Amino acid sequence: MALRDVFISLSENKILNSAAQKYGLRMGAQSVVAGTNLQEVVKTIKELNQSNISCTVDNLGEFVFEKSAAIAAKNNIIAVIEAIHDEQLDAHISLKPSQLGLDIDYDFCYENLKEIVELAHQYDIFVNFDMENYARLQSSFDLMNELHKEFDNIGTVIQAYFFESEENIEKYKNFRLRIVKGAYKESESVAYQSKSDIDRNYLKLIEYHLLHGKFTSIATHDHNVINHVKQFVQQHNIPNDKFEFQMLYGFRKEMQLALAKEGYNFCTYLPFGNDWYGYFMRRLAERPQNLTLVTKQVFNKKTNLAIGLGTTAFLLGRLSKRGK
Secondary structure, three states, X not given: OHHHHHHHHHHOOHHHHHHXXXXXXXXXXXXXXXXXXXXXXXXXXXXXXXXXXXXXXXXXXXXXXXXXXXXXXXXXXXXXXXXXXXXXXXXXXXEOHHHHOOOOOHHHHHHHHHHHHHHHHHOOOOEXXXXXXXXXXXXXXXXXXXXXXXXXXEEEEEEOOEOOHHHHHHHOOOOEEEEEOOOOOOOOOOEOOOHHHHHHHHHHXXXXXXXXXXXXXXXXXXXXXXXXXXXXXXXXXOOHHHEEEEEEOOOOHHHHHHHHHOOOOEEEEEEEOOOOHHHHHXXXXXXXXXXXXXXXXXXXXXXXXXXXXXXXXXXXXXXXXXXX
C-alpha cells in the first residue's frame, strides 16, 4: 500500500498539478490522455468506434474553487456533447461534480450539472457522475438524486473500498452503474484498507449488479476479474446487452480490442485536457500494476517507469519554482 499512498499524495499536490498544466503532456502522459482539445478527442473517438469500442469522455479538471473555472469546464463538456451529437459518435460523458463547482456552492454546481444533463437528455446521451473522495460522496449522490427527478440519462460509480457500497448498490440498482475499486486514500473508519478485502467486495458488487441491476460497467484492467465475469454471465445466462467492460485509454490496448472482437460491449474511458496530472497519478494509485501496463508507451525502452515518474515529479517541481 506504500506505493499507492505515494501516488495519491502526488495526485493531490497542487504545485505539481499546476506545473503539469503549464508544461503540458511532454512528461509522457500523452499516451494515456487523448489530447488537449476537442478536435483530438473526436479523432480518437472515431478511431475507437471503428473497432466497435464506445467511449466515455472526461474533460479533466482538479482543484476547482473559482466559479469562472467551473463555468469553463461546463462549457467544455457542453462542446463535447454537441460534438458527439453532430458527429454521431458512440460516446457519452463522464464528469466530476467538484469540477463543476461542488466545492464552491452546491446550488451553483446543481445548475451547471442540470444544464449539461438537460442538453445530453435532448440528444439521448448518457451522463455518468464520477465519484471522488468520501467527503464528496453523499453530496454527489444528492445531486444525482435531485436530477433524476427530471432526467433518466444519468448514472454513477460505486467504489468497492467503501463499507457502505453494498448498501448503495442495492439502493441504486435501477441506475446504470460503473463498478470500480476506488482511487483515493480513505480512512479505515469508512473504507477497506487491504487489497484482499477490496478485491472481495469488488467481485461481490459486480455480481450483485449483474443479477439485479439495470446495466453494469465493469471497470478493470485485471484479466482475472474479466475471466471471472465471463464465467459468471455464462453461468447465469446474463445477456451481453446488460453489461460492458471498461478500461482506461492507453492501458492494455490489445485486450481492449480483443474483448470487442469477442463480441462484448466495450467502452474506453477517454480523458482529455491539460489537467492530466492528478488523474494519471490516481490511476497508478488505483492499481500499481498499471505501472507495467504503460512502461513502453510512456517512456522509452531505456527508461524505467518508476524512475521516470519520480523524475517527472521532481522536474515538475523544479520547473514550477523556476517559473515563479
